[in-house]
Amino acid sequence: MNFITMLEQISSGMLHTILIFFLTLVFSLPLGWIIAFGRMSKNKIISSITGFIISILRGTPLMLQLMVVFYGPYFLFKLPITNWRFPAIIVGFSINYAAYFAEIYRSGISAIPVGQYEAAHILGFNKVQTFFKIILPQVVRIILPAVTNEVITLVKDTSLAFTLSYMEMFTITKQIASTQTTLIPFAIAALFYYIFNLLVSFTMRRLEKKLNYY
Amino acid sequence: MSEEKTFLEMNNIKKSFGDLQVLKDISLSVHEGEVLSIIGPSGSGKSTLLRIATMLETMDSGSIKYMGNEAAHVENKVIHYAKPQALREIKKNFGLVFQNFNLFPHMSVMRNLIDAPIHVQKRNKDEVLSEAKELLKKMGLADKEDYYPSQLSGGQQQRVAIARALALKPNVLFFDEPTSALDPELTGEVLKVIKGLAEEKMTMVIVTHEMSFARNISDRIIFMDKGIIALEGVPDEVFNSENSRMQEFLGKLKHE
Ligand SMILES: Nc1ncnc2c1ncn2[C@@H]1O[C@H](COP(=O)(O)OP(=O)(O)OP(=O)(O)O)[C@@H](O)[C@H]1O
Numbered sequence: 001m002n003f004i005t006m007l008e009q010i011s012s013g014m015l016h017t018i019l020i021f022f023l024t025l026v027f028s029l030p031l032g033w034i035i036a037f038g039r040m041s042k043n044k045i046i047s048s049i050t051g052f053i054i055s056i057l058r059g060t061p062l063m064l065q066l067m068v069v070f071y072g073p074y075f076l077f078k079l080p081i082t083n084w085r086f087p088a089i090i091v092g093f094s095i096n097y098a099a100y101f102a103e104i105y106r107s108g109i110s111a112i113p114v115g116q117y118e119a120a121h122i123l124g125f126n127k128v129q130t131f132f133k134i135i136l137p138q139v140v141r142i143i144l145p146a147v148t149n150e151v152i153t154l155v156k157d158t159s160l161a162f163t164l165s166y167m168e169m170f171t172i173t174k175q176i177a178s179t180q181t182t183l184i185p186f187a188i189a190a191l192f193y194y195i196f197n198l199l200v201s202f203t204m205r206r207l208e209k210k211l212n213y214y
Numbered sequence: 215m216s217e218e219k220t221f222l223e224m225n226n227i228k229k230s231f232g233d234l235q236v237l238k239d240i241s242l243s244v245h246e247g248e249v250l251s252i253i254g255p256s257g258s259g260k261s262t263l264l265r266i267a268t269m270l271e272t273m274d275s276g277s278i279k280y281m282g283n284e285a286a287h288v289e290n291k292v293i294h295y296a297k298p299q300a301l302r303e304i305k306k307n308f309g310l311v312f313q314n315f316n317l318f319p320h321m322s323v324m325r326n327l328i329d330a331p332i333h334v335q336k337r338n339k340d341e342v343l344s345e346a347k348e349l350l351k352k353m354g355l356a357d358k359e360d361y362y363p364s365q366l367s368g369g370q371q372q373r374v375a376i377a378r379a380l381a382l383k384p385n386v387l388f389f390d391e392p393t394s395a396l397d398p399e400l401t402g403e404v405l406k407v408i409k410g411l412a413e414e415k416m417t418m419v420i421v422t423h424e425m426s427f428a429r430n431i432s433d434r435i436i437f438m439d440k441g442i443i444a445l446e447g448v449p450d451e452v453f454n455s456e457n458s459r460m461q462e463f464l465g466k467l468k469h470e
Pocket residue numbers: 231236254255256257258259260261262263
């Protein structure tokens with residue numbers, strides 16, 4: 001196999017890697033808020049159940065969670081789902097990352113002084129207005145560095161999709177490397193992850209700068 | 215005197231935090247156009263009283279009325295608020311200026327002022343904008359409308375906070391130690407603004423440790439001590455009182 005064919009095959013995997021990356025963010029960033037609100041709920045039952053779920057998601061390997069999501073429906077409920085491989089990956093990644101985002105959101109919210117809520121309340125803002133106009137914009141700025149860290153980790157974590165033999169870049173790379181007995185595919189993959197992450201940090205830093213207007 | 219309107223009436227307010235009884239049966243009223251200052255030692259319950267008046271804090275017994283309308287009362291240890299719609303109307307009657315300003319840091323000075331009038335009171339945007347400009351001019355901040363709070367001095371921030379409260383056109387304005395977070399050289403500019411409001415007959419309730427200021431601008435002074443109103447009257451009456459707690463309080467301030 002020559003270098004060009006190798007590159008072609010690996011590139012086709014890159015698209016899948018990028019897709020996993022973006023879909024995971026699209027689902028996990030909002031889902032994180034729902035989990036964060038559950039965690040902060042005044043209802044003790046809801047908050048402790050949510051806390052327990054978060055601790056499991058953060059305390060067990062993502063690889064294992066992907067397995068459970070993929071095999072669970074069939075092994076547990078005998079559901080004959082077809083074409084479940086890709087959705088399972090997105091579901092597994094999204095839930096796992098949402099748990100991490102939830103804790104980041106929660107720490108951001110707790111950093112907002114209670115005086116902000118009181119001022120909003122006295123001015124007559126309702127709860128929804130207070131959250132979206134006053135709390136959220138301040139939280140976003142506080143949590144952005146921590147979110148950036150998670151997003152960079154996600155770029156690298158996409159390679160875990162190989163556990164479900166999904167044809168993303170890392171799975172393909174591994175196959176070529178073992179059949180062709182060469183390290184070149186790994187070098188290509190490493191370069192890709194590296195450049196991808198450079199782009200991610202560049203974008204996030206731009207965003208941070210933009211939010212640093214006050 | 216009998217003609218004047220009562221803007222705020224608080225009756226038999228009691229409040230405890232755990233075992234600590236902070237307010238022991240306090241009643242007071244605030245009349246149209248009057249400046250009422252509340253003084254007293256630290257921990258005597260002044261802030262708690264303001265927080266109950268502005269409904270940031272619940273009470274254990276008593277009632278609160280604004281413009282004759284009941285905002286809240288306690289019956290059988292349960293606090294009952296007016297119906298949501300009525301309560302919203304009642305809350306329009308007052309504003310509060312905090313010790314540490316509590317401006318919204320991510321909003322420009324102008325947005326701090328106009329956001330609530332536009333989105334809460336649903337008033338016309340152009341009208342709100344031009345009123346806000348006037349208010350800033352009055353506060354000596356005409357050139358600061360595009361600044362963010364962090365770019366302003368403490369005294370300027372507190373004046374923005376006062377303007378923000380005034381932008382909603384409250385009937386009563388509460389102040390909780392509006393100058394105690396400020397460096398001494400900045401308190402003057404804030405006190406001057408409050409004095410200006412007093413001259414315009416703005417109804418105000420001011421918790422303060424600035425004794426000469428309180429004596430100077432107040433129509434009436436309440437001296438609180440250990441959760442009760444120990445003295446109440448016109449400034450001279452209160453400051454010249456023989457009351458031993460008051461004397462002790464003034465003496466302590468002098469030695470500070
Ligand atoms: N949320 C709270 N929980 C428990 N105790 C509180 C709470 N708020 C106030 N207290 C206590 O109630 C007492 C009265 O407090 P308050 O803040 O009303 O006093 P103050 O007269 O405003 O004092 P200062 O002049 O220091 O501001 C204090 O002993 C305070 O510790």
